[in-house]
Amino acid sequence: MANPNLSSLDIVIAVTGLKTGDNPQPGVPVIRSIRNAGFTGKIVGFVYDAMESGIYAPDLVDMVFQMPYPSSGAEVFLSRLDYILKHTRIDVIIPTLDAEVIIYIRLANELKQRGIHTYLPTESNFHLRDKTKLAGFFPDKGISVPETVLLTEFSQLTDLEKKIPYPLIIKGRFYEAYKAENQSEAHKYYRDIEQRWGLPLIAQKIIAGDEFNVVAIGDGMGGAIGLVPQRKLVITDKGKGFGGVVVSNPALDEFAKNIISALKWRGPCELEIIKGFDNTLYLIEINPRFPAWVRLAEGAGQNQPAATVLLAMGHQVEPLPDYKAGTLFIRHAEDIISDISLMGEVTALGEVYYHKGNDKNEQ
Amino acid sequence: MNTEQIKGLAISDNGFIFDPTTGYSYNTNELGFLILKMLKDNHSKEAIIQNILDEYDISEDRLSLDFDHYIMQLTALNLIED
Numbered sequence: 001m002a003n004p005n006l007s008s009l010d011i012v013i014a015v016t017g018l019k020t021g022d023n024p025q026p027g028v029p030v031i032r033s034i035r036n037a038g039f040t041g042k043i044v045g046f047v048y049d050a051m052e053s054g055i056y057a058p059d060l061v062d063m064v065f066q067m068p069y070p071s072s073g074a075e076v077f078l079s080r081l082d083y084i085l086k087h088t089r090i091d092v093i094i095p096t097l098d099a100e101v102i103i104y105i106r107l108a109n110e111l112k113q114r115g116i117h118t119y120l121p122t123e124s125n126f127h128l129r130d131k132t133k134l135a136g137f138f139p140d141k142g143i144s145v146p147e148t149v150l151l152t153e154f155s156q157l158t159d160l161e162k163k164i165p166y167p168l169i170i171k172g173r174f175y176e177a178y179k180a181e182n183q184s185e186a187h188k189y190y191r192d193i194e195q196r197w198g199l200p201l202i203a204q205k206i207i208a209g210d211e212f213n214v215v216a217i218g219d220g221m222g223g224a225i226g227l228v229p230q231r232k233l234v235i236t237d238k239g240k241g242f243g244g245v246v247v248s249n250p251a252l253d254e255f256a257k258n259i260i261s262a263l264k265w266r267g268p269c270e271l272e273i274i275k276g277f278d279n280t281l282y283l284i285e286i287n288p289r290f291p292a293w294v295r296l297a298e299g300a301g302q303n304q305p306a307a308t309v310l311l312a313m314g315h316q317v318e319p320l321p322d323y324k325a326g327t328l329f330i331r332h333a334e335d336i337i338s339d340i341s342l343m344g345e346v347t348a349l350g351e352v353y354y355h356k357g358n359d360k361n362e363q
Numbered sequence: 364m365n366t367e368q369i370k371g372l373a374i375s376d377n378g379f380i381f382d383p384t385t386g387y388s389y390n391t392n393e394l395g396f397l398i399l400k401m402l403k404d405n406h407s408k409e410a411i412i413q414n415i416l417d418e419y420d421i422s423e424d425r426l427s428l429d430f431d432h433y434i435m436q437l438t439a440l441n442l443i444e445d
Contacts, residue, residue: 231385249383326383
């Protein structure tokens with residue numbers, strides 16, 4: 001029941017998703033939490049483009065490497081990784097972006113052969129949390145999910161109202177969700193989302209109530225190593241939580257634990273849950289990675305990113321301490337001053353070395 | 364009147380109230396703070412009203428009406444149940 005201390009850990013950790021700003025990725029807060037656990041080893045940032053702001057943050061990462069997009073395929077990904085491994089050892093990778101998690105799951109063996117550890121779910125468990133699968137898998141396990149219709153054809157919108165009354169939510173499989181007040185709006189959102197993200201889409205009943213988010217680490221056997229629930233206090237026009245407070249609600253904790261148990265989830269995740277005004281808890285979404293607000297967990301007493309590093313390395317980790325309700329986060333954006341040449345290094349070379357040559361982990 | 368929910372509130376001396384089960388927060392004035400503290404300590408309406416009458420220059424009828432109105436607000440916020 002103690003927080004991990006990484007001060008004696010002599011490894012190299014790679015973290016993805018270094019963009020902050022209006023749609024922040026979780027990489028920067030994950031790194032901050034790892035550093036706050038006393039980790040003094042090397043941290044490598046994996047980025048997809050030169051505009052990921054964490055590249056330019058002073059004292060955040062020791063090296064940066066540009067990675068190919070997940071859609072490039074396994075061969076390109078492994079080829080890039082092998083190039084990187086010629087420049088630095090990597091012991092642990094923590095992927096933090098939805099679209100890339102699956103490639104790290106599928107390549108677990110290839111990563112292991114290269115001495116790289118991750119702490120992620122199995123592929124089948126990963127797919128069970130797909131938005132299109134929630135309504136089919138969880139209700140039988142006693143976990144309520146809002147009434148859902150899977151949309152694979154435009155014609156389904158014609159009599160959709162018979163199944164779910166308007167207003168309802170039209171969601172993409174991966175991203176975007178809109179409230180449709182009527183059939184005409186449903187038509188519009190269907191076409192918009194289909195064009196961007198493809199089919200299937202999801203029509204879901206709107207649940208009036210309070211929304212909560214939970215960050216957790218599953219142990220892969222049905223248990224949770226850590227779990228911190230929050231209520232968003234500040235929400236941007238893009239729906240991003242820029243402020244929140246840790247809540248303490250035993251029923252909510254139990255509900256979250258039941259989800260992790262039903263999935264036998266292994267690794268970090270974020271649960272989106274609504275407590276309806278009828279006092280029923282509904283599972284809305286499961287994101288297969290840490291959320292961008294994960295430092296709130298550390299602030300509330302659970303350093304979940306640090307625990308994930310140890311778990312990836314195969315260490316036994318006791319359940320993290322109880323969280324402190326009332327812990328608050330407010331996101332604060334500041335400008336980083338840098339030089340255009342640094343951007344040039346990323347765009348031209350795809351790599352940046354801040355501390356090369358004098359690092360104890362250098363090969 | 365069920366005041367169980369109030370017992371779980373974090374009430375600061377400056378009148379800031381945090382409900383850890385929902386994440387909602389509220390502000391109340393000096394009198395609202397006093398009433399909440401007394402409700403939290405299981406005092407009856409009569410005892411609370413008498414306490415306020417001892418401290419403030421207000422008629423009992425007016426205070427009773429204001430008290431009932433305050434309780435209605437707390438009920439609407441799901442902080443107490445009828």
